[in-house]
Amino acid sequence: MFGDATAVVQDQRTPLVLQAVRFAFALPSLEWFILEQVPALEYMWEDIAAELYSAGWEFVDVGMLAAMDFGVPSRRRRRAFLIGHKTRPVHIPKPAAGAVRTSAAAALGWGVGEKVRTRANRKPGGGNLFSADNPAWCLTEKARTWTRESDGARLTSAQAGVLNGFPASFPWTGSRSRQFLQAANVVAPQVAAALLAEVARWPVHTPLKRA
Numbered sequence: 001m002f003g004d005a006t007a008v009v010q011d012q013r014t015p016l017v018l019q020a021v022r023f024a025f026a027l028p029s030l031e032w033f034i035l036e037q038v039p040a041l042e043y044m045w046e047d048i049a050a051e052l053y054s055a056g057w058e059f060v061d062v063g064m065l066a067a068m069d070f071g072v073p074s075r076r077r078r079r080a081f082l083i084g085h086k087t088r089p090v091h092i093p094k095p096a097a098g099a100v101r102t103s104a105a106a107a108l109g110w111g112v113g114e115k116v117r118t119r120a121n122r123k124p125g126g127g128n129l130f131s132a133d134n135p136a137w138c139l140t141e142k143a144r145t146w147t148r149e150s151d152g153a154r155l156t157s158a159q160a161g162v163l164n165g166f167p168a169s170f171p172w173t174g175s176r177s178r179q180f181l182q183a184a185n186v187v188a189p190q191v192a193a194a195l196l197a198e199v200a201r202w203p204v205h206t207p208l209k210r211a
Contacts, residue, residue: 017037017041017044020035021035021048024052024055024057024084025051025052025055030086031085031086031087032083032084032085032086032090032199032200033083033084033199034081034082034083034195034196034199035081035082035083036079036080036081036082036187037079037080037082038077038079038080039064039077039078039079039080041080042062042064042080045062045080045081045082046062048082049061049062049082049084052084056086057084057085057086058085058086058087058088059084059085059086059087059088059089059090060082060083060084060085060090061082061083061084061090061091061092062080062081062082062092063080063081063091063092064078064079064080064081064092065078065079065081065092065093065191065194065195066078066079067079067164067165067188067190067191068101068135069095069099069101070095070099070165070188070190070191070194071099071100071101071102071165071190072102072135072163072164072165072188072190072191073101073102073103073104073106073107073108073135073136073162073163073165074104074135074136074137074138074139074163074164075135075136075137075138076138076139076164076188077138079187079191081195083195083198083199084199085199090198090199091198092195092198093194093195093197093198101135102135103132103133103134103135104116104132104133104134104135104136104163105132105133107162107163108132108159108162108163110132110148112133113131113133114131114132114133114148114149114150115129115130115131115132115148115149115150116129116130116132116136116137116146116147116148116149116155117129117146117147117148117149118130118137118142118143118145118146119145119146119147129149132148136163139160139163139164139180139183139184140180140184141177141180141181141184142180143155143160143163143180143183143184144157144160144176144177144180157172157176157179157180157183158170158172160179160180160183160184161183163183164183164184164186164188165188165189165190165191166183166186166188166189
């Protein structure tokens with residue numbers, strides 16, 4: 001279907017996005033899959049969904065999910081997901097009715113009233129402080145510069161992982177910068193669990209542990 005995509009596209013990142021999709025067309029034993037991308041590429045998932053239907057995939061769905069709606073204590077950017085199953089109906093999962101959002105302070109075991117200073121995330125007119133009594137601002141690798149305002153303590157990679165829904169003991173690897181990049185870019189476990197429960201019927205069990 002795709003041929004040598006690198007020869008016909010202007011943005012060389014596009015073939016990388018399509019590479020994972022090729023498995024859905026090339027592997028006859030594949031029963032289901034889940035793909036994730038930035039919101040701007042949701043249109044691409046819609047186009048690929050149409051191709052999948054024509055290739056014999058009976059059930060495909062595309063939609064946007066925000067990790068914060070699944071209890072993750074940070075304002076993760078919404079992401080576009082594509083899920084498919086050859087024989088069973090599947091849908092992009094919805095947050096549970098009445099789901100409560102988790103504050104950064106609650107996840108990190110901090111007291112009420114703490115603030116976080118994001119030195120590398122200065123917002124014109126908005127300062128660079130946010131209250132930990134709400135979900136944290138969106139994590140990026142620059143979160144390695146975040147400090148707690150009350151004592152100047154720097155955010156650790158373990159805490160960054162907690163803010164993206166991981167247990168504090170998760171073994172991030174590499175340099176400090178690489179660890180924060182991993183924690184910021186990965187799909188939150190709560191979102192992954194909801195998707196897997198839908199498409200693979202795996203049980204959901206992702207307890208949030210304090211740092």
